[in-house]
Amino acid sequence: MTIKEAILKVLEDNIGSFTYLEVLKMIDEKNYIDWGNAKTPSDTIGAQLGHFIRQNDSRVKRVKGKKGFEYYLAKYENELNLSEVVEKESLIKKPASKKYQERDLHKLLSSYLKSQNIYSKTIFHEKSANSKDDHQKWIHPDMLGIDFLNLKNSSSNALLKVINKADAFNLISYELKREIKSDYELKKCFFQAVSNSSWANYGYLVAFEISKNLMNEMERLNQSFGIGIIELNGNPYESKILFQPTYKELDFKTIDKLCEINTEFEKFIGQTETMLIAPEKYVKGTKKEFESFCDDYFKTDSEIEKYCKEKNIPLEEEEKTV
Numbered sequence: 001m002t003i004k005e006a007i008l009k010v011l012e013d014n015i016g017s018f019t020y021l022e023v024l025k026m027i028d029e030k031n032y033i034d035w036g037n038a039k040t041p042s043d044t045i046g047a048q049l050g051h052f053i054r055q056n057d058s059r060v061k062r063v064k065g066k067k068g069f070e071y072y073l074a075k076y077e078n079e080l081n082l083s084e085v086v087e088k089e090s091l092i093k094k095p096a097s098k099k100y101q102e103r104d105l106h107k108l109l110s111s112y113l114k115s116q117n118i119y120s121k122t123i124f125h126e127k128s129a130n131s132k133d134d135h136q137k138w139i140h141p142d143m144l145g146i147d148f149l150n151l152k153n154s155s156s157n158a159l160l161k162v163i164n165k166a167d168a169f170n171l172i173s174y175e176l177k178r179e180i181k182s183d184y185e186l187k188k189c190f191f192q193a194v195s196n197s198s199w200a201n202y203g204y205l206v207a208f209e210i211s212k213n214l215m216n217e218m219e220r221l222n223q224s225f226g227i228g229i230i231e232l233n234g235n236p237y238e239s240k241i242l243f244q245p246t247y248k249e250l251d252f253k254t255i256d257k258l259c260e261i262n263t264e265f266e267k268f269i270g271q272t273e274t275m276l277i278a279p280e281k282y283v284k285g286t287k288k289e290f291e292s293f294c295d296d297y298f299k300t301d302s303e304i305e306k307y308c309k310e311k312n313i314p315l316e317e318e319e320k321t322v
Helices: 001-014 021-030 041-054 072-077 084-088 100-114 134-138 159-163 183-196 214-226 252-261 263-275 280-291 301-311
Strands: 060-065 068-073 119-123 143-148 169-180 202-211 228-231 240-243
Touching: 001 021, 001 041, 001 068, 001 183, 021 041, 021 068, 041 060, 041 134, 060 072, 060 183, 068 072, 072 228, 072 252, 084 183, 100 119, 100 143, 100 169, 100 202, 119 263, 119 280, 134 183, 143 263, 169 183, 169 263, 183 202, 183 214, 202 214, 214 240, 252 263
Parallel strands: 169 202, 202 228
Antiparallel strands: 060 068, 119 143, 143 169, 228 240
């Protein structure tokens, strides 16, 4: 029996997630491999498990827990309570003061979006009606954006009429996360993005740290549900759209609901209407007012560097490898 076969065999016979040392112990208990004079069988098992992940072998997956990386068979995923593994890891994370916060990433994203000619606004769910309801986070986007495709004057006095012009603009929803390291985290974050973007033309899941081992699953979810995925960078202008979103028509009922429960969302929609219907002589002033209402963004590279240092946000790509 080869080392690869032995690993697959013990993972097949034992439903659960295991460290490389636990996998080695199970192999030795069954005497699947004669190590002979091998000095470091643990390193051999660790290397082979890592090879499964690096080669995107669909049979084996891993999650980072309290004891380090734990491996399991993909076909058992729905039978495992991987949330417990992830939650245990959170107990040993560094104090919040040593780690950047999710909200610290908003200015990076707004700067990236501004470079793409997209205006953005953070929506604080805690400022909404019934903000203490935990289900609110499945309604609100973290940020919303607007891409004015062809800003022209209009004699219309209602957003609904203007909006029927397909070439006017796109409304975009962004769900922002610090990190996505496991399949469990990916699915949880992804379907939150699906829920929070149901009203928008486009929806994105944005994360600063994304495990490369999840690329295949991200592609599958993207193709199935149409949510785009952006990998945010410490230098926001080097951020990458990993998967493009799918266009859909606006859901006015949900937009109305969000306007009712969140004044910032309502004001953004109102400002959008004002931008679209402003007479020519007021366009410049209206645009300036709209820009001041939207999220701030970095003007220089030195501002980015200073901000990332203050917030403990890694600037170099290699520093955030998962």
